[in-house]
Amino acid sequence: MSLNKSAPIGIFDSGIGGLTVVKAVMEQLPNENIIYYGDTARVPYGIKSIDTIREYALQITNFLLQNNVKAILIACNSVAAAAQQEIRQHCSRRGIPVLDVVEAGTRAAINLQPANRNIGVIGTLATINSETYERSIRAEVPDCHIYSKACPLLVPLAEEGWVDNEIAEMVLQTYLKDFTGKKLDALILGCTHYPLFKPSIEKLLRQNSPQTAIIDSAVSIAVMTSALLEKEGLANGQTGTGSFSCFVSDKPQRFQQLAERFLGKKLHRIEISSLV
Numbered sequence: 001m002s003l004n005k006s007a008p009i010g011i012f013d014s015g016i017g018g019l020t021v022v023k024a025v026m027e028q029l030p031n032e033n034i035i036y037y038g039d040t041a042r043v044p045y046g047i048k049s050i051d052t053i054r055e056y057a058l059q060i061t062n063f064l065l066q067n068n069v070k071a072i073l074i075a076c077n078s079v080a081a082a083a084q085q086e087i088r089q090h091c092s093r094r095g096i097p098v099l100d101v102v103e104a105g106t107r108a109a110i111n112l113q114p115a116n117r118n119i120g121v122i123g124t125l126a127t128i129n130s131e132t133y134e135r136s137i138r139a140e141v142p143d144c145h146i147y148s149k150a151c152p153l154l155v156p157l158a159e160e161g162w163v164d165n166e167i168a169e170m171v172l173q174t175y176l177k178d179f180t181g182k183k184l185d186a187l188i189l190g191c192t193h194y195p196l197f198k199p200s201i202e203k204l205l206r207q208n209s210p211q212t213a214i215i216d217s218a219v220s221i222a223v224m225t226s227a228l229l230e231k232e233g234l235a236n237g238q239t240g241t242g243s244f245s246c247f248v249s250d251k252p253q254r255f256q257q258l259a260e261r262f263l264g265k266k267l268h269r270i271e272i273s274s275l276v
């Protein structure tokens with residue numbers, strides 16, 4: 001089946017955190033049209049079971065397919081950990097390529113050619129408990145040591161906007177203490193919300209572990225998307241800025257304000273579309 005080059009790229013997440021991926025894709029591919037779905041009525045996914053995350057993720061995938069997307073980006077690490085295989089199988093029947101943030105983060109870490117063979121990963125409980133990063137990294141670098149840490153408090157802190165105050169610093173210090181002395185080559189920010197903490201994490205790592213590269217999977221997936229579209233002959237030929245449609249399952253209070261924090265600019269129109 002031949003896909004329409006001007007069709008939108010579908011990007012989805014459990015909530016608004018995936019707007020960090022939208023931001024990176026807009027920067028990398030400004031002329032592409034984008035359609036985003038954030039399941040704000042049912043967020044957070046990171047504390048839910050694998051089966052529930054899969055069910056929700058397939059509903060969103062169907063929503064994007066109905067909107068005739070030419071590719072799907074799984075922006076949510078918890079979804080990538082729980083359901084990337086099912087989503088890929090589902091989309092391959094329609095010839096729609098799928099990229100996800102776990103493969104993007106893994107690729108970026110491996111491309112660094114980790115000299116010490118030590119990689120750290122932080123993420124939600126669902127992502128860390130699934131051990132998906134371990135499997136994905138070891139498939140490429142079998143002798144790599146992977147140190148993982150679930151950091152469940154970081155999502156609510158990011159949504160509160162507390163990313164660089166003393167509370168955030170204390171929480172980060174407590175979580176990152178486990179990595180002290182591990183000589184990490186890289187630390188993967190394995191959650192949509194964590195790029196917001198990047199400057200604070202950098203500051204903390206600089207003290208004990210200055211050699212550690214911080215990997216933002218949002219940037220990595222944007223670079224991979226560009227390569228995929230070129231390879232598949234799917235890059236949008238249009239000049240000028242692409243369109244952006246943002247759908248959510250519920251519009252919580254302060255949504256607009258929060259969305260701006262993740263996207264880095266004003267969001268003028270947000271549409272509510274229920275999945276069930």
Ligand code: DGL
Pocket residue numbers: 013014015017018043044045046047075076077078079124127155190191192193
């Ligand atoms: N988007 C989720 C992730 O990247 C974080 C928020 C949630 O728990 O749903 O894992």
